[in-house]
Amino acid sequence: MATIRDLARQCGVSVATVSRVFNNPEVVTQETRDNVLRVAARIGYLPNESARTLATKKSYMVGLIWDTDHRRPGWRHPFLQEILIGLKTALSARGYHLLMLATSDEEDGHLRAARRHNLDGVVFIDNGTRDPALIRLAESDVPCISLDRPAAGPRTTYVISDNAGGARLAVNHLHEQGRRAIATITGPGRTRPGAERLTGYRDALAALGLPAREEYVVEGDFYLTGGHSAMRRLLALDERPDAVFAAGDEMAIGAIRAITEAGLKVPEDIAVVGFDDIEPAALLQPGLTTVAQDKAGFGVAAATALISMINAPAAVSPAPSVLPTTLVVRGTTAPRP
Template sequence: MNIRELARRSGVSTATVSRALNDRAEVSEATRERIRRLASELGYAPNEPARTLVRRRSDTIGLIWDSGQEAQGLHNPFLLGLLSAVRTALSEADYHLMLLTTPAADDPDASYLQAVRRHNLEGVIVLTTPPDDRCLRVLAASDVPCAGIDTAFTGPHTVRVSSDNAAGAEAAVEHLHTLGHRRIATITGPLHLPPAAERLAGYRRACERLGLAVPEEYVVEGDFFLDSGQRAGDRLLALGEPPTAIFAAGDQMAIGAMHAAADLNLSVPRDLAVVGFDDIDAAALVRPSLSTVAQDQRALGEAAVAALRGLLDGPDLTPRSERTVSATPRIVPTRLLVRGSSRPGA
């Protein structure tokens, strides 16, 4: 079944069929509905590559994920949840999703921009990718609309979406301080990533405001995964004056710190209070359940898609070469969930 056959059976021209299927105003509502109904009955599906050439639109958005660390990212439950949220938001906006793989390191001519041009992608969502990636810099400098989630890349047509990482970290420290803790350590994520740096900044800001000393050894860098959290917990709890509370910049690292405490027969939260960040599913399943700063994955995905659509659909009053998108990020609020790992009497 092709458009010519559908036109023949509908008794109209192929141009009328095309206009009807694309909701053009030149076709009456009755004719549009009759053609759509017949197309559905006959199983007609438009030739998407052909439509793309005619309309110069693909209705497809590219996704760049973790810049060469996709395999590691597949083990990060928060990133998987965020990917699902982005996919759902794009689907609800009638866009397709294409995952862009990292260009080969041994091919200096390969780039994300080439992939965007080749597949006629309308825009790109960049997910937690370091800003020092060469191919990403080329993309950000182009005229391709890009929305980044928790990444610091900037360009003439880019916008950033982020959770309120610093405020979330501050809330965690304030909560531990309210419980009476004065020796509060932190396990950070990789500090070249904006979320990790922002959570560390929030931790330091809260400690300074509350008059809490932060010895250098109380700040230990991890990688957002469980093993690094356990190693950091081992290191912190071996100090001559160990912390009585730990704020970890990711839930997996917080759970690792709880494992380190268990290995020393320390009780959580009686001997050590722990607060994480993200609110992955496992946070509510461990015992004691993990207090955490919850990120709203659905809201992040929707905000990224809305920001990108704003670039795609917004009024273009100046030439693209002169138009600059504001670098001010769109911030999604976080909220503190108090559970057993920091609840008095738990």
């Protein structure tokens, strides 16, 4: 089995530098870290995890709490899957492992799990409810970071997209295409993304001087079936919209299905804009115009903030990260005929 000295010699660096790559990767340049990890994989070097844990008093384990079950199928949502992949990649590059934790109905269940597994920190994604177990964890001294939802505590911060700004981009684009009867299919109002995207939609209408018609606001659930049923309600109106901003790509795809089932065309009769830029958005025919979130940036920002809290000598909560959104124009929008 290759030793740390073998690895240092083949990389042309000191043993101390190799040790830092695995124990304190944030103090080593990205180039050095990548080189050491590449050579380690080639020669089969494995760091002594037990020795590292004893030396640093860290487990190099981060817990993941994803509040979902058979009634809330969050696991299958492509946007959340891509965020999780980005997070895992960013943590792995810094020498950390990700441990999935079970949900808990006990108020201190998450905190006890974090203590029992000696976790260095915890990442959580929840469904928008005020879960007492997550609140208790966030208010503890365990470093925590929340994805796509604000959270507060002595060592807690969060990463979120500019949801309102992204919604304004979508509505402004539809207005530029000559659309004036712009409806929206929102996310669940209890979620921060759902509420903020609705606010951005309404702000854009007001800035453009367009009327805010409540019948043009239909709540969805971020999934295909929710978008489909919401669009059918919009199509049943006496004056149907000529454009729809769906606050999630899956809902946008469901809406397009409902539009075509009604014998109408996208974008000629109704233009559609989504939000997320999931992989299927570019594969549709026509391709889905959407507001792209920085999915890789989510993982990097979350990992960076969490590790900075883990390594901080005192209680520190980095400022929340609000990631920018961009408009990706494809075939579901076009100038009004």
